Amino acid sequence: MSELLSPDQLEAALRAMGARLYHDQHPFHKLLHSGRLDRGQVQAWALNRFEYQRCIPLKDAAILARMEDPALRRIWRQRIIDHDGSHDGEGGIARWLHLTDALGLDREMVTSGRALLPGTRFAVHAYIEFVRDRSLLEAIASSLTELFAPTIISHRMAGMLAHYDFISKEALAYFDYRLTEAPRDSAFALDYVKQHADTVEKQQQVLAALHFKCGVLWSQLDALHFAYVEPGVRWPDAFDPATQGGAV
Protein backbone atom coordinates (compact mmCIF):
# COMPACT_ATOMS: atom_id res chain seq x y z
CA MET A 1 0.00 0.00 0.00
CA SER A 2 1.63 3.25 -1.04
CA GLU A 3 -1.33 5.58 -1.67
CA LEU A 4 -3.48 7.34 0.88
CA LEU A 5 -6.82 5.60 1.27
CA SER A 6 -10.08 7.40 1.92
CA PRO A 7 -11.53 6.64 5.37
CA ASP A 8 -14.02 4.26 3.79
CA GLN A 9 -11.30 2.53 1.78
CA LEU A 10 -9.33 2.10 4.99
CA GLU A 11 -12.38 0.54 6.64
CA ALA A 12 -12.76 -1.80 3.67
CA ALA A 13 -9.10 -2.83 3.92
CA LEU A 14 -9.50 -3.51 7.66
CA ARG A 15 -12.62 -5.59 7.04
CA ALA A 16 -10.88 -7.53 4.28
CA MET A 17 -8.03 -8.31 6.63
CA GLY A 18 -10.48 -9.57 9.24
CA ALA A 19 -12.22 -11.78 6.70
CA ARG A 20 -8.86 -13.39 5.97
CA LEU A 21 -7.18 -13.55 9.39
CA TYR A 22 -9.78 -13.30 12.17
CA HIS A 23 -9.86 -16.44 14.30
CA ASP A 24 -13.33 -17.46 13.13
CA GLN A 25 -11.32 -18.97 10.25
CA HIS A 26 -9.39 -21.21 12.65
CA PRO A 27 -10.35 -24.91 12.68
CA PHE A 28 -10.54 -24.93 16.48
CA HIS A 29 -13.50 -22.58 16.40
CA LYS A 30 -15.25 -24.69 13.81
CA LEU A 31 -14.82 -27.71 16.11
CA LEU A 32 -15.97 -25.75 19.16
CA HIS A 33 -19.10 -24.37 17.54
CA SER A 34 -20.15 -27.56 15.81
CA GLY A 35 -20.09 -29.71 18.92
CA ARG A 36 -17.10 -31.79 17.93
CA LEU A 37 -15.15 -31.14 21.14
CA ASP A 38 -15.56 -33.09 24.34
CA ARG A 39 -16.02 -31.54 27.75
CA GLY A 40 -12.28 -31.63 28.55
CA GLN A 41 -11.46 -29.76 25.35
CA VAL A 42 -14.10 -27.12 26.04
CA GLN A 43 -12.70 -26.82 29.56
CA ALA A 44 -9.20 -26.30 28.17
CA TRP A 45 -10.54 -23.56 25.89
CA ALA A 46 -12.37 -21.77 28.74
CA LEU A 47 -9.41 -22.07 31.09
CA ASN A 48 -6.88 -20.71 28.60
CA ARG A 49 -9.21 -18.03 27.31
CA PHE A 50 -9.57 -16.81 30.90
CA GLU A 51 -6.01 -15.50 30.67
CA TYR A 52 -7.12 -13.28 27.80
CA GLN A 53 -10.23 -12.13 29.70
CA ARG A 54 -8.21 -11.43 32.84
CA CYS A 55 -5.83 -9.18 30.93
CA ILE A 56 -8.39 -7.13 29.00
CA PRO A 57 -8.71 -4.46 31.72
CA LEU A 58 -4.91 -4.37 32.09
CA LYS A 59 -4.66 -3.78 28.37
CA ASP A 60 -7.35 -1.10 28.44
CA ALA A 61 -5.78 0.58 31.47
CA ALA A 62 -2.47 0.73 29.59
CA ILE A 63 -4.28 2.46 26.72
CA LEU A 64 -6.13 4.76 29.11
CA ALA A 65 -2.82 5.72 30.71
CA ARG A 66 -1.69 7.11 27.36
CA MET A 67 -4.77 9.15 26.55
CA GLU A 68 -4.21 12.84 27.18
CA ASP A 69 -7.78 13.80 26.36
CA PRO A 70 -10.31 13.45 29.21
CA ALA A 71 -13.16 13.07 26.71
CA LEU A 72 -11.40 10.09 25.14
CA ARG A 73 -10.63 8.58 28.55
CA ARG A 74 -14.28 8.87 29.58
CA ILE A 75 -15.27 6.72 26.64
CA TRP A 76 -12.45 4.19 26.93
CA ARG A 77 -12.85 3.63 30.67
CA GLN A 78 -16.22 2.01 30.02
CA ARG A 79 -14.36 -1.05 28.73
CA ILE A 80 -12.69 -1.46 32.11
CA ILE A 81 -15.98 -0.98 33.93
CA ASP A 82 -17.60 -3.61 31.70
CA HIS A 83 -14.97 -6.20 32.56
CA ASP A 84 -14.45 -5.42 36.24
CA GLY A 85 -18.05 -4.59 37.20
CA SER A 86 -18.90 -2.52 40.26
CA HIS A 87 -18.37 -5.16 42.89
CA ASP A 88 -17.21 -8.74 43.34
CA GLY A 89 -19.03 -11.18 41.11
CA GLU A 90 -19.98 -8.56 38.50
CA GLY A 91 -18.56 -7.76 35.10
CA GLY A 92 -17.06 -9.67 32.22
CA ILE A 93 -14.27 -11.40 34.14
CA ALA A 94 -16.73 -12.67 36.76
CA ARG A 95 -19.03 -13.86 33.98
CA TRP A 96 -16.18 -15.79 32.43
CA LEU A 97 -15.58 -17.44 35.81
CA HIS A 98 -19.26 -18.43 35.85
CA LEU A 99 -18.54 -20.28 32.64
CA THR A 100 -15.46 -22.03 34.03
CA ASP A 101 -17.45 -22.86 37.19
CA ALA A 102 -20.29 -24.27 35.11
CA LEU A 103 -17.76 -26.41 33.27
CA GLY A 104 -16.60 -27.79 36.62
CA LEU A 105 -13.14 -26.26 36.57
CA ASP A 106 -11.41 -25.62 39.85
CA ARG A 107 -11.62 -21.89 40.48
CA GLU A 108 -8.14 -21.63 42.01
CA MET A 109 -6.58 -23.46 39.07
CA VAL A 110 -8.28 -21.06 36.67
CA THR A 111 -7.43 -17.82 38.45
CA SER A 112 -3.85 -18.80 39.34
CA GLY A 113 -2.97 -19.39 35.70
CA ARG A 114 -0.75 -22.32 36.67
CA ALA A 115 -2.31 -24.75 34.20
CA LEU A 116 -2.10 -22.45 31.18
CA LEU A 117 -0.37 -23.32 27.95
CA PRO A 118 2.77 -21.19 27.52
CA GLY A 119 1.53 -20.05 24.11
CA THR A 120 -1.60 -18.58 25.67
CA ARG A 121 0.39 -16.52 28.11
CA PHE A 122 2.85 -15.25 25.49
CA ALA A 123 0.14 -14.20 23.05
CA VAL A 124 -1.86 -12.35 25.68
CA HIS A 125 1.18 -10.60 27.08
CA ALA A 126 2.31 -9.60 23.60
CA TYR A 127 -0.98 -7.76 23.32
CA ILE A 128 -0.41 -5.83 26.54
CA GLU A 129 3.14 -4.95 25.48
CA PHE A 130 1.90 -3.83 22.09
CA VAL A 131 -0.51 -1.27 23.48
CA ARG A 132 2.15 -0.02 25.88
CA ASP A 133 4.87 0.36 23.28
CA ARG A 134 3.12 1.56 20.15
CA SER A 135 1.36 4.81 19.34
CA LEU A 136 -2.09 5.46 20.74
CA LEU A 137 -3.48 5.13 17.22
CA GLU A 138 -1.98 1.66 16.87
CA ALA A 139 -3.18 0.66 20.33
CA ILE A 140 -6.73 1.68 19.47
CA ALA A 141 -6.52 0.01 16.06
CA SER A 142 -5.46 -3.27 17.69
CA SER A 143 -8.89 -3.41 19.35
CA LEU A 144 -10.62 -3.57 15.96
CA THR A 145 -10.94 -7.34 15.98
CA GLU A 146 -14.13 -6.50 17.87
CA LEU A 147 -15.60 -5.49 14.54
CA PHE A 148 -15.79 -9.18 13.77
CA ALA A 149 -16.85 -10.39 17.22
CA PRO A 150 -20.67 -10.27 17.01
CA THR A 151 -20.83 -12.82 14.20
CA ILE A 152 -18.52 -15.32 15.87
CA ILE A 153 -20.29 -14.86 19.21
CA SER A 154 -23.71 -15.52 17.68
CA HIS A 155 -22.41 -18.69 16.03
CA ARG A 156 -20.70 -19.75 19.22
CA MET A 157 -23.72 -19.30 21.46
CA ALA A 158 -26.11 -21.05 19.11
CA GLY A 159 -23.65 -23.84 18.36
CA MET A 160 -22.57 -24.49 21.92
CA LEU A 161 -26.12 -24.48 23.29
CA ALA A 162 -27.28 -26.84 20.56
CA HIS A 163 -24.44 -29.31 20.84
CA TYR A 164 -23.16 -29.46 24.41
CA ASP A 165 -25.44 -30.67 27.18
CA PHE A 166 -22.93 -29.38 29.76
CA ILE A 167 -23.41 -25.78 28.56
CA SER A 168 -26.40 -23.68 29.62
CA LYS A 169 -27.57 -20.25 28.52
CA GLU A 170 -26.63 -18.91 31.96
CA ALA A 171 -23.07 -20.18 31.57
CA LEU A 172 -22.77 -18.16 28.36
CA ALA A 173 -23.93 -14.86 29.88
CA TYR A 174 -20.52 -13.33 29.11
CA PHE A 175 -21.27 -13.49 25.42
CA ASP A 176 -24.77 -12.05 25.80
CA TYR A 177 -23.23 -8.88 27.20
CA ARG A 178 -20.50 -8.79 24.55
CA LEU A 179 -23.15 -8.77 21.83
CA THR A 180 -24.05 -5.21 22.84
CA GLU A 181 -20.70 -4.05 24.23
CA ALA A 182 -18.49 -5.08 21.31
CA PRO A 183 -20.39 -3.20 18.58
CA ARG A 184 -20.45 -0.04 20.68
CA ASP A 185 -16.70 -0.32 21.38
CA SER A 186 -15.68 -1.19 17.86
CA ALA A 187 -17.83 1.54 16.30
CA PHE A 188 -15.99 4.11 18.40
CA ALA A 189 -12.55 2.66 17.67
CA LEU A 190 -13.27 2.44 13.95
CA ASP A 191 -14.38 6.07 13.81
CA TYR A 192 -11.28 7.11 15.71
CA VAL A 193 -8.99 5.21 13.39
CA LYS A 194 -10.70 6.45 10.21
CA GLN A 195 -10.39 10.01 11.45
CA HIS A 196 -6.80 9.90 12.75
CA ALA A 197 -5.02 7.65 10.24
CA ASP A 198 -4.55 10.53 7.85
CA THR A 199 -1.19 9.63 6.28
CA VAL A 200 -0.02 6.59 4.36
CA GLU A 201 2.32 5.69 7.19
CA LYS A 202 -0.41 5.86 9.82
CA GLN A 203 -2.74 3.80 7.66
CA GLN A 204 -0.04 1.16 7.31
CA GLN A 205 0.44 1.20 11.08
CA VAL A 206 -3.28 0.73 11.61
CA LEU A 207 -3.41 -2.23 9.25
CA ALA A 208 -0.32 -3.72 10.86
CA ALA A 209 -1.91 -3.33 14.30
CA LEU A 210 -4.97 -5.30 13.22
CA HIS A 211 -2.71 -7.89 11.61
CA PHE A 212 -0.80 -8.24 14.86
CA LYS A 213 -3.99 -8.60 16.89
CA CYS A 214 -5.43 -11.24 14.56
CA GLY A 215 -2.21 -13.17 15.25
CA VAL A 216 -2.73 -12.81 19.00
CA LEU A 217 -6.16 -14.45 18.76
CA TRP A 218 -5.12 -17.01 16.14
CA SER A 219 -2.08 -18.28 17.97
CA GLN A 220 -4.12 -18.88 21.13
CA LEU A 221 -6.23 -21.30 19.16
CA ASP A 222 -3.11 -22.85 17.60
CA ALA A 223 -1.86 -23.62 21.10
CA LEU A 224 -5.20 -25.10 22.19
CA HIS A 225 -5.67 -27.15 19.06
CA PHE A 226 -2.11 -28.48 19.20
CA ALA A 227 -2.30 -29.47 22.86
CA TYR A 228 -5.89 -30.71 23.10
CA VAL A 229 -7.04 -31.78 19.64
CA GLU A 230 -4.34 -32.72 17.18
CA PRO A 231 -1.70 -34.01 17.61
CA GLY A 232 -2.55 -33.58 21.29
CA VAL A 233 0.96 -32.87 22.53
CA ARG A 234 0.66 -31.06 25.82
CA TRP A 235 3.15 -28.93 27.74
CA PRO A 236 3.71 -31.21 30.75
CA ASP A 237 2.42 -28.69 33.29
CA ALA A 238 -0.73 -27.71 31.38
CA PHE A 239 -4.32 -28.58 32.35
CA ASP A 240 -4.93 -32.28 32.03
CA PRO A 241 -8.57 -33.16 31.30
CA ALA A 242 -8.04 -36.69 32.61
CA THR A 243 -7.04 -35.56 36.10
CA GLN A 244 -8.77 -32.14 35.92
CA GLY A 245 -5.51 -30.71 37.25
CA GLY A 246 -2.42 -28.86 36.15
CA ALA A 247 0.98 -27.93 37.56
CA VAL A 248 1.05 -27.53 41.31
Next chain:
Amino acid sequence: MSELLSPDQLEAALRAMGARLYHDQHPFHKLLHSGRLDRGQVQAWALNRFEYQRCIPLKDAAILARMEDPALRRIWRQRIIDHDGSHDGEGGIARWLHLTDALGLDREMVTSGRALLPGTRFAVHAYIEFVRDRSLLEAIASSLTELFAPTIISHRMAGMLAHYDFISKEALAYFDYRLTEAPRDSAFALDYVKQHADTVEKQQQVLAALHFKCGVLWSQLDALHFAYVEPGVRWPDAFDPATQGGAV
Protein backbone atom coordinates in the same frame (compact mmCIF):
# COMPACT_ATOMS: atom_id res chain seq x y z
CA MET B 1 9.10 -25.96 47.99
CA SER B 2 9.20 -24.26 51.36
CA GLU B 3 12.67 -25.06 52.71
CA LEU B 4 15.93 -23.46 51.74
CA LEU B 5 17.93 -25.72 49.44
CA SER B 6 21.69 -26.03 49.50
CA PRO B 7 23.35 -24.68 46.33
CA ASP B 8 23.83 -28.24 45.09
CA GLN B 9 20.21 -29.13 45.84
CA LEU B 10 19.14 -26.07 43.89
CA GLU B 11 21.27 -27.20 40.96
CA ALA B 12 19.70 -30.65 41.17
CA ALA B 13 16.21 -29.12 41.16
CA LEU B 14 17.09 -27.02 38.11
CA ARG B 15 18.46 -30.04 36.28
CA ALA B 16 15.38 -32.07 37.16
CA MET B 17 13.19 -29.35 35.72
CA GLY B 18 15.21 -29.34 32.52
CA ALA B 19 14.92 -33.11 32.21
CA ARG B 20 11.15 -32.74 32.34
CA LEU B 21 10.50 -29.53 30.39
CA TYR B 22 13.43 -28.74 28.09
CA HIS B 23 12.42 -28.81 24.43
CA ASP B 24 14.51 -31.89 23.65
CA GLN B 25 11.38 -33.65 24.97
CA HIS B 26 9.21 -32.09 22.26
CA PRO B 27 8.17 -34.35 19.38
CA PHE B 28 9.22 -31.77 16.79
CA HIS B 29 12.86 -32.16 17.80
CA LYS B 30 12.61 -35.91 17.60
CA LEU B 31 11.28 -35.55 14.05
CA LEU B 32 13.96 -33.00 13.14
CA HIS B 33 16.85 -35.05 14.43
CA SER B 34 15.71 -38.38 13.08
CA GLY B 35 15.33 -37.21 9.49
CA ARG B 36 11.55 -37.40 9.40
CA LEU B 37 11.04 -33.84 8.20
CA ASP B 38 11.15 -32.72 4.60
CA ARG B 39 13.14 -29.77 3.34
CA GLY B 40 10.20 -27.37 3.63
CA GLN B 41 9.67 -28.30 7.28
CA VAL B 42 13.37 -27.85 8.07
CA GLN B 43 13.20 -24.48 6.29
CA ALA B 44 10.23 -23.47 8.43
CA TRP B 45 12.19 -24.41 11.56
CA ALA B 46 15.28 -22.43 10.50
CA LEU B 47 13.24 -19.42 9.45
CA ASN B 48 11.23 -19.25 12.66
CA ARG B 49 14.21 -20.01 14.86
CA PHE B 50 15.99 -17.05 13.28
CA GLU B 51 13.65 -14.77 15.21
CA TYR B 52 14.99 -16.27 18.42
CA GLN B 53 18.61 -15.94 17.23
CA ARG B 54 18.06 -12.35 16.14
CA CYS B 55 16.75 -11.40 19.57
CA ILE B 56 19.46 -13.05 21.69
CA PRO B 57 21.73 -9.97 21.71
CA LEU B 58 18.71 -7.74 22.44
CA LYS B 59 17.91 -9.98 25.39
CA ASP B 60 21.52 -9.96 26.59
CA ALA B 61 21.79 -6.20 26.17
CA ALA B 62 18.66 -5.79 28.31
CA ILE B 63 20.35 -7.89 30.99
CA LEU B 64 23.63 -5.99 30.61
CA ALA B 65 21.76 -2.72 31.03
CA ARG B 66 20.71 -3.85 34.51
CA MET B 67 24.12 -4.99 35.75
CA GLU B 68 25.67 -2.44 38.10
CA ASP B 69 28.93 -4.35 38.46
CA PRO B 70 31.52 -3.77 35.69
CA ALA B 71 33.09 -7.18 36.39
CA LEU B 72 29.77 -8.86 35.75
CA ARG B 73 29.17 -6.81 32.61
CA ARG B 74 32.59 -7.77 31.23
CA ILE B 75 31.61 -11.41 31.42
CA TRP B 76 28.07 -11.03 30.11
CA ARG B 77 29.02 -8.83 27.14
CA GLN B 78 30.82 -11.79 25.60
CA ARG B 79 27.42 -13.27 24.74
CA ILE B 80 26.64 -10.23 22.62
CA ILE B 81 30.05 -10.37 20.95
CA ASP B 82 29.53 -14.05 20.18
CA HIS B 83 26.25 -13.39 18.41
CA ASP B 84 27.09 -10.13 16.66
CA GLY B 85 30.73 -10.85 15.72
CA SER B 86 33.23 -8.11 14.96
CA HIS B 87 32.07 -7.24 11.48
CA ASP B 88 29.40 -8.11 8.91
CA GLY B 89 29.13 -11.81 8.23
CA GLU B 90 30.62 -12.85 11.57
CA GLY B 91 29.03 -14.16 14.75
CA GLY B 92 26.13 -16.38 15.65
CA ILE B 93 23.41 -14.46 13.83
CA ALA B 94 25.43 -14.46 10.62
CA ARG B 95 26.07 -18.17 11.04
CA TRP B 96 22.35 -18.78 11.39
CA LEU B 97 21.83 -16.90 8.12
CA HIS B 98 24.39 -19.19 6.51
CA LEU B 99 22.09 -22.02 7.49
CA THR B 100 18.99 -20.34 6.07
CA ASP B 101 20.97 -19.51 2.90
CA ALA B 102 22.12 -23.11 2.61
CA LEU B 103 18.50 -24.18 2.91
CA GLY B 104 17.65 -21.91 0.00
CA LEU B 105 15.53 -19.45 1.95
CA ASP B 106 15.20 -15.94 0.64
CA ARG B 107 17.41 -13.76 2.84
CA GLU B 108 15.04 -10.80 2.85
CA MET B 109 12.11 -12.99 3.87
CA VAL B 110 14.16 -14.38 6.75
CA THR B 111 15.51 -11.09 8.07
CA SER B 112 12.26 -9.15 7.64
CA GLY B 113 10.36 -11.58 9.85
CA ARG B 114 7.27 -11.20 7.66
CA ALA B 115 6.75 -14.94 7.20
CA LEU B 116 7.02 -15.86 10.88
CA LEU B 117 4.35 -17.71 12.80
CA PRO B 118 2.72 -15.39 15.34
CA GLY B 119 3.52 -17.87 18.13
CA THR B 120 7.23 -17.61 17.39
CA ARG B 121 7.22 -13.87 17.73
CA PHE B 122 5.18 -13.86 20.94
CA ALA B 123 7.37 -16.45 22.66
CA VAL B 124 10.61 -14.67 21.76
CA HIS B 125 9.31 -11.29 22.80
CA ALA B 126 8.03 -12.71 26.09
CA TYR B 127 11.64 -13.66 26.79
CA ILE B 128 12.91 -10.13 26.17
CA GLU B 129 10.15 -8.66 28.34
CA PHE B 130 10.93 -11.15 31.09
CA VAL B 131 14.56 -10.12 31.41
CA ARG B 132 13.57 -6.46 31.34
CA ASP B 133 10.86 -6.76 33.98
CA ARG B 134 12.18 -9.28 36.49
CA SER B 135 15.09 -9.14 38.92
CA LEU B 136 18.63 -9.57 37.62
CA LEU B 137 18.77 -12.93 39.38
CA GLU B 138 15.67 -14.13 37.51
CA ALA B 139 17.00 -12.76 34.22
CA ILE B 140 20.25 -14.67 34.64
CA ALA B 141 18.41 -17.80 35.77
CA SER B 142 16.27 -17.72 32.62
CA SER B 143 19.44 -18.34 30.59
CA LEU B 144 19.96 -21.69 32.30
CA THR B 145 18.32 -23.69 29.53
CA GLU B 146 21.86 -23.54 28.11
CA LEU B 147 22.79 -26.16 30.68
CA PHE B 148 20.90 -28.61 28.52
CA ALA B 149 21.99 -27.30 25.12
CA PRO B 150 25.17 -29.32 24.41
CA THR B 151 23.34 -32.65 24.42
CA ILE B 152 20.56 -31.51 22.11
CA ILE B 153 23.06 -29.80 19.80
CA SER B 154 25.20 -32.95 19.50
CA HIS B 155 22.12 -35.01 18.67
CA ARG B 156 20.93 -32.41 16.22
CA MET B 157 24.20 -32.11 14.32
CA ALA B 158 24.74 -35.85 14.07
CA GLY B 159 21.12 -36.51 13.17
CA MET B 160 20.73 -33.75 10.62
CA LEU B 161 24.00 -34.57 8.86
CA ALA B 162 23.13 -38.25 8.71
CA HIS B 163 19.58 -37.82 7.46
CA TYR B 164 19.31 -34.72 5.30
CA ASP B 165 21.23 -34.49 2.05
CA PHE B 166 20.41 -30.77 1.87
CA ILE B 167 22.35 -30.10 5.11
CA SER B 168 26.15 -29.80 5.16
CA LYS B 169 28.58 -29.50 8.05
CA GLU B 170 29.32 -25.92 6.97
CA ALA B 171 25.63 -25.03 7.17
CA LEU B 172 25.62 -26.17 10.81
CA ALA B 173 28.64 -24.06 11.85
CA TYR B 174 26.41 -22.14 14.27
CA PHE B 175 26.06 -25.23 16.43
CA ASP B 176 29.79 -26.00 16.35
CA TYR B 177 30.44 -22.67 18.06
CA ARG B 178 27.61 -23.14 20.52
CA LEU B 179 29.15 -26.40 21.71
CA THR B 180 31.94 -24.40 23.34
CA GLU B 181 30.08 -21.15 24.06
CA ALA B 182 27.01 -22.62 25.80
CA PRO B 183 28.90 -24.60 28.49
CA ARG B 184 31.05 -21.58 29.32
CA ASP B 185 27.97 -19.33 29.55
CA SER B 186 25.84 -21.74 31.51
CA ALA B 187 28.62 -22.58 33.98
CA PHE B 188 28.91 -18.91 34.86
CA ALA B 189 25.14 -18.41 35.13
CA LEU B 190 24.73 -21.52 37.25
CA ASP B 191 27.45 -20.40 39.67
CA TYR B 192 25.88 -16.97 39.89
CA VAL B 193 22.45 -18.40 40.62
CA LYS B 194 23.73 -20.90 43.19
CA GLN B 195 25.56 -18.13 44.99
CA HIS B 196 22.85 -15.45 44.90
CA ALA B 197 19.64 -17.44 45.40
CA ASP B 198 20.11 -17.48 49.15
CA THR B 199 16.51 -17.34 50.36
CA VAL B 200 13.54 -19.62 49.73
CA GLU B 201 11.82 -16.85 47.80
CA LYS B 202 14.80 -16.28 45.51
CA GLN B 203 15.18 -20.01 44.91
CA GLN B 204 11.51 -20.19 43.94
CA GLN B 205 12.04 -17.25 41.59
CA VAL B 206 15.02 -18.97 40.00
CA LEU B 207 13.06 -22.17 39.44
CA ALA B 208 10.13 -20.19 38.06
CA ALA B 209 12.47 -18.37 35.68
CA LEU B 210 13.76 -21.64 34.25
CA HIS B 211 10.18 -22.92 34.03
CA PHE B 212 9.20 -19.81 32.08
CA LYS B 213 12.15 -20.16 29.73
CA CYS B 214 11.45 -23.83 29.03
CA GLY B 215 7.96 -22.67 27.99
CA VAL B 216 9.48 -20.09 25.64
CA LEU B 217 11.42 -22.78 23.81
CA TRP B 218 8.66 -25.38 23.96
CA SER B 219 5.92 -23.17 22.58
CA GLN B 220 8.07 -22.23 19.58
CA LEU B 221 8.12 -25.91 18.65
CA ASP B 222 4.39 -26.20 19.33
CA ALA B 223 3.80 -23.46 16.78
CA LEU B 224 6.08 -25.09 14.20
CA HIS B 225 4.69 -28.56 14.70
CA PHE B 226 1.10 -27.32 14.51
CA ALA B 227 1.63 -25.31 11.33
CA TYR B 228 4.03 -27.56 9.43
CA VAL B 229 3.64 -31.12 10.70
CA GLU B 230 0.33 -31.96 12.32
CA PRO B 231 -2.40 -30.96 11.75
CA GLY B 232 -0.59 -28.57 9.42
CA VAL B 233 -2.85 -25.57 9.92
CA ARG B 234 -0.89 -22.49 8.94
CA TRP B 235 -1.44 -18.84 9.79
CA PRO B 236 -2.32 -17.54 6.32
CA ASP B 237 0.63 -15.13 6.13
CA ALA B 238 3.28 -17.61 7.33
CA PHE B 239 6.05 -19.13 5.22
CA ASP B 240 4.59 -21.51 2.64
CA PRO B 241 7.01 -24.29 1.62
CA ALA B 242 5.10 -24.82 -1.62
CA THR B 243 5.65 -21.29 -2.87
CA GLN B 244 8.77 -20.59 -0.75
CA GLY B 245 7.12 -17.32 0.16
CA GLY B 246 5.24 -15.62 2.97
CA ALA B 247 3.22 -12.48 3.51
CA VAL B 248 4.25 -9.56 1.37
